[in-house]
Amino acid sequence: MLTPQVVPLLTDQVLIAIIAVAVILIGASAGLVVSRRRKAQELPPPAPTPRIEPAEPQVGDDAEEPRDTPTRTLEDTELPTVERPESAQGRLVRLRARLARSQGSLGKGLLALLSSDKIDEETWDDIESTLITADVGVGPTQELVERLRTRVRVEGIANAEEARSVLRSELVALVDPTLDRSLKTSRTDTKPAIVLVVGVNGTGKTTTVGKLARVLVAEDKQVVLGAADTFRAAAADQLQTWGERVGVRTVRGPEGGDPASIAFDAVKAGIEAGVDVVLVDTAGRLHTKTGLMDELGKVKRVIEKSAEVDEVLLVIDATTGQNGLTQARVFAEVINVTGIVLTKLDGTAKGGIVIAVQRELGVPVKLVGLGEGADDLAPFDAEQFVDALLD
Numbered sequence: 001m002l003t004p005q006v007v008p009l010l011t012d013q014v015l016i017a018i019i020a021v022a023v024i025l026i027g028a029s030a031g032l033v034v035s036r037r038r039k040a041q042e043l044p045p046p047a048p049t050p051r052i053e054p055a056e057p058q059v060g061d062d063a064e065e066p067r068d069t070p071t072r073t074l075e076d077t078e079l080p081t082v083e084r085p086e087s088a089q090g091r092l093v094r095l096r097a098r099l100a101r102s103q104g105s106l107g108k109g110l111l112a113l114l115s116s117d118k119i120d121e122e123t124w125d126d127i128e129s130t131l132i133t134a135d136v137g138v139g140p141t142q143e144l145v146e147r148l149r150t151r152v153r154v155e156g157i158a159n160a161e162e163a164r165s166v167l168r169s170e171l172v173a174l175v176d177p178t179l180d181r182s183l184k185t186s187r188t189d190t191k192p193a194i195v196l197v198v199g200v201n202g203t204g205k206t207t208t209v210g211k212l213a214r215v216l217v218a219e220d221k222q223v224v225l226g227a228a229d230t231f232r233a234a235a236a237d238q239l240q241t242w243g244e245r246v247g248v249r250t251v252r253g254p255e256g257g258d259p260a261s262i263a264f265d266a267v268k269a270g271i272e273a274g275v276d277v278v279l280v281d282t283a284g285r286l287h288t289k290t291g292l293m294d295e296l297g298k299v300k301r302v303i304e305k306s307a308e309v310d311e312v313l314l315v316i317d318a319t320t321g322q323n324g325l326t327q328a329r330v331f332a333e334v335i336n337v338t339g340i341v342l343t344k345l346d347g348t349a350k351g352g353i354v355i356a357v358q359r360e361l362g363v364p365v366k367l368v369g370l371g372e373g374a375d376d377l378a379p380f381d382a383e384q385f386v387d388a389l390l391d
């Protein structure tokens with residue numbers, strides 16, 4: 001047993017031992033450092049690291065480090081199936097046969113009458129009724145007949161070829177090749193072009209917006225669609241499907257929602273994403289003129305809080321003849337229409353509606369629908385249209 005007197009004695013001895021060991025260790029390490037320094041001074045400078053020149057690649061060498069995972073094949077990679085639509089250039093020529101098929105009676109009928117051996121009053125009456133039946137309208141019909149009469153009197157028509165040339169030039173003049181039919185679809189520095197598509201339900205409005213999106217994508221434009229037609233439940237789905245096919249986003253809202261707020265959201269999304277064009281499919285119910293005015297007026301006003309509307313395209317079903325003209329008149333009173341899209345010109349439509357509707361609104365036909373196919377929407381051209389009538 002250790003007594004309490006022994007403990008402090010032992011502690012002193014242990015302390016002395018620790019100090020002694022510490023002194024020895026410090027001395028040893030100091031000696032080591034000094035000897036290392038001395039050795040370092042005595043050593044020759046390190047030889048420069050030899051520069052390794054990159055080896056010339058040899059046949060059979062890999063260009064890169066081999067991957068440790070096998071390359072995925074095209075089959076393994078999930079690629080979105082986005083279509084590349086056909087360019088709109090020259091479409092009217094491609095679709096000319098359809099136009100000629102449906103409109104043949106107008107052009108060929110007139111041509112036959114004008115090339116007859118004897119052009120008398122009865123012939124002029126027949127020419128007039130052919131034009132009226134083809135929906136050209138009373139005013140433009142009388143104008144055309146007058147001009148043809150004058151040319152026949154002054155120049156005379158010796159053969160079918162001359163008849164064709166006279167008729168062609170007068171019809172082209174009536175359709176008016178001088179009108180600006182370009183679409184305003186270029187963005188400015190600060191905002192996308194805003195295009196409103198209006199028209200009565202069933203005229204082919206949603207289809208036209210989808211086809212137009214394809215035309216713009218084919219021109220390498222970035223597009224956002226606004227499904228502001230909340231009247232028909234499936235219209236937004238239909239539009240979204242059109243958009244998805246060409247990789248274009250559709251902004252939509254709840255069924256039966258407020259068209260103006262969807263249009264606003266679409267424009268906002270387009271501005272934020274910096275796209276070129278925002279195409280808005282509107283709800284154009286023609287219950288009453290006041291209702292239509294309220295609805296379209298509101299859509300336009302709300303959009304214009306963030307961006308000016310550049311183009312208002314009115315879609316008219318060409319097969320509805322006079323009814324289509326009445327619709328056009330009402331819409332033109334409600335909103336400033338800048339261009340007309342005539343759909344279903346491939347069907348039973350009468351081509352004269354092109355002339356009549358332009359006269360009615362003083363606005364050019366900019367696009368024509370010539371079928372249900374995705375790329376069956378063509379930029380309108382007066383000369384190509386008349387050529388198709390006379391084919």
Ligand SMILES: Nc1nc2c(ncn2[C@@H]2O[C@H](COP(=O)(O)OP(=O)(O)OP(=O)(O)O)[C@@H](O)[C@H]2O)c(=O)[nH]1
Pocket residue numbers: 200201202203204205206207208229232235343344345346347368369370371372376
């Ligand atoms: N033959 C032909 N059919 C067309 C043309 N354009 C549209 N259609 C057809 O017309 C029908 C109506 O088209 P929609 O686009 O649904 O009409 P809408 O005006 O948008 O109707 P809502 O969506 O109810 O407003 C569809 O079956 C289209 O395929 C065209 O140029 N030629």
